[in-house]
Amino acid sequence: xxxxxxxxxxxxxxxVFVRVDFNVPLAGGKxxxxxxxxxxxxxxxxxxxxxxxxxxxxxLGRPKGxxxxxxxxxxxxxxxxxxxxxxxxxxxxxxxDEAIAASRALADGDLxxxxxxxxxxxxxxxxxxxxxxxxxxxxxxxxxxxxxxxxAHASTEGITRYLxxxxxxxxxxxxxxxxGRALSAPGRPxxxxxxxxxxxxxxxxxxxxxxxxxxxxxxGAMMFTFLRxxxxxxxxxxxxxxxxxxxxxxxxxSDAAKLILPTDTLAALDLExxxxxLVVPAGEVxxxxxxxxxxxxxxxxxxxxxxxxxxxxxxxxxxxxxxPAYAHGTMALARALADATKVGATTIIGxxxxxxxxxxxxxxxxxxxxxxxxxxxxxxxxxxxxxGVAALSPRTGxx
Ligand code: ADP
Ligand code: MG
Numbered sequence: 001x002x003x004x005x006x007x008x009x010x011x012x013x014x015x016v017f018v019r020v021d022f023n024v025p026l027a028g029g030k031x032x033x034x035x036x037x038x039x040x041x042x043x044x045x046x047x048x049x050x051x052x053x054x055x056x057x058x059x060l061g062r063p064k065g066x067x068x069x070x071x072x073x074x075x076x077x078x079x080x081x082x083x084x085x086x087x088x089x090x091x092x093x094x095x096x097d098e099a100i101a102a103s104r105a106l107a108d109g110d111l112x113x114x115x116x117x118x119x120x121x122x123x124x125x126x127x128x129x130x131x132x133x134x135x136x137x138x139x140x141x142x143x144x145x146x147x148x149x150x151x152a153h154a155s156t157e158g159i160t161r162y163l164x165x166x167x168x169x170x171x172x173x174x175x176x177x178x179x180g181r182a183l184s185a186p187g188r189p190x191x192x193x194x195x196x197x198x199x200x201x202x203x204x205x206x207x208x209x210x211x212x213x214x215x216x217x218x219x220g221a222m223m224f225t226f227l228r229x230x231x232x233x234x235x236x237x238x239x240x241x242x243x244x245x246x247x248x249x250x251x252x253x254s255d256a257a258k259l260i261l262p263t264d265t266l267a268a269l270d271l272e273x274x275x276x277x278l279v280v281p282a283g284e285v286x287x288x289x290x291x292x293x294x295x296x297x298x299x300x301x302x303x304x305x306x307x308x309x310x311x312x313x314x315x316x317x318x319x320x321x322x323x324p325a326y327a328h329g330t331m332a333l334a335r336a337l338a339d340a341t342k343v344g345a346t347t348i349i350g351x352x353x354x355x356x357x358x359x360x361x362x363x364x365x366x367x368x369x370x371x372x373x374x375x376x377x378x379x380x381x382x383x384x385x386x387x388g389v390a391a392l393s394p395r396t397g398x399x
Contacts, residue, residue: 003392004167006043009140011052015103017138017163018043019155019388021145021372022058022076022113031079036147039372041083043144043169044111048086053106055137056080056113057094057155059148065121077113088113095120095133103137117155124153131158144169146176147373149388150380156388165393171372176389178348178369179380187310187346188214193302193333195220196316196353199243204382205315210255214309217260217302219294219318219329223282226251226261232283235267237291260305264295266319266326273323293319294329303336312340315351315381321360334361341367350377 020040025032047054061071074090081088087110091102094114102112114137117123122130131154135141141163143149148156149172160166168176182190192213194202199222210216218226224237229247250259261282267289268277279295280286294302306312314337318329334357337347347367349358352374358364371377380386 004165004395005173011050014139016052017055018142019145020056020058021147023060031075034079039171048109051108054111055103057117059118060116063118067119071116073116126152126154126158130154132162134159135162141166142169144171146172147376149386150376152387157391160391182313189309190311191215191309193217193314194316195318197221199225199240208383215258220316223262224291227283235285235287235289262294262298264297265291266293268292273325276325292326299332306336306340309345312347314349317353317357321357330357331361334358334363338363338366
């Protein structure tokens with residue numbers, strides 16, 4: 001690791017400002033899904049165990065430039081207190097007198113959650129004054145919000161100009177370790193599986209991954225843009241006409257042999273699952289039908305390829321998995337990743353919908369790593385430097 005982590009700092013008795021990703025869904029004034037809170041627990045527990053005074057900051061939702069009750073982090077404080085079995089104090093503003101007083105009143109091991117940083121529009125503007133006001137609350141900074149690391153905001157980037165050292169939390173470290181190793185030193189064969197709705201959102205991912213992988217398996221709607229580019233019949237499937245040239249370029253490029261397309265597809269008359277679909281050769285979708293999933297021959301072939309892989313990176317569902325009748329390909333792929341993990345492969349899942357799919361399959365604990373950052377993991381896989389990561393204090397000397 002080129003940046004500092006919790007291991008590099010002494011936190012005993014210090015006020016530690018921790019940026020977490022508590023952007024959780026709320027319903028009826030309660031946390032509806034606490035996955036992201038649970039993901040931050042290792043860092044929070046480690047800091048408390050070392051006698052730190054923990055100050056937690058996060059955004060939640062997209063408030064329109066001021067406080068909005070429905071985006072308050074107060075319910076998160078309650079849920080966090082339940083999960084830890086310890087009181088969590090709350091400051092109704094993330095900066096100013098109340099927050100400063102609350103941060104100074106903390107004893108070793110105490111916890112304070114600050115109200116939504118996006119209640120101040122200066123957060124997203126990465127405003128210097130606001131960054132400084134946040135920095136005033138802590139003695140050092142920990143970033144554990146991988147899911148927000150692709151944004152240069154005050155609490156993820158600006159604050160590090162006024163508060164140092166800035167070190168990675170355990171979740172941040174784990175995310176960067178898994179995704180970073182896949183890109184820089186993967187065990188081989190390295191197989192990537194890309195699906196989802198649009199090729200346009202994933203062009204940079206394809207271009208960054210293709211030279212690095214041994215095989216890139218295509219699924220989801222993007223397969224039809226490739227198939228159309230080959231002059232095949234795609235019926236009413238989602239095809240991005242303006243990406244056909246790009247698809248042709250990829251299909252004729254130097255890494256074309258690594259690009260693997262489905263051989264069969266499930267073609268349905270509607271998108272609601274009323275028609276459970278017809279399995280057809282991938283390039284022979286009838287005019288009145290739309291490709292909604294990969295077919296059984298493709299599932300078998302992809303599973304076989306994954307069985308021999310040492311590193312697997314999966315982003316994007318194989319079909320419209322929200323409809324149970326069209327979820328078989330995605331579920332089969334989830335199973336194939338779990339099986340590959342059992343025989344020693346490192347398996348990594350990036351992307352919000354893919355994470356939801358592996359959870360729906362009940363296999364999220366049977367793969368090596370499910371990234372908590374949808375957009376952030378995608379940008380990382382595109383080869384971009386994430387501002388929140390670049391802002392971490394470099395590790396001097398040694399590794
Ligand atoms: P992720 O969030 O994992 O990066 P995406 O957002 O790229 O994944 O894609 C997920 C969406 O792709 C899902 O809503 C799914 O319904 C859609 N999708 C997958 N296959 C198809 C298809 N054949 N036609 C239309 N949409 C599809
Ligand atoms: Mg998505």
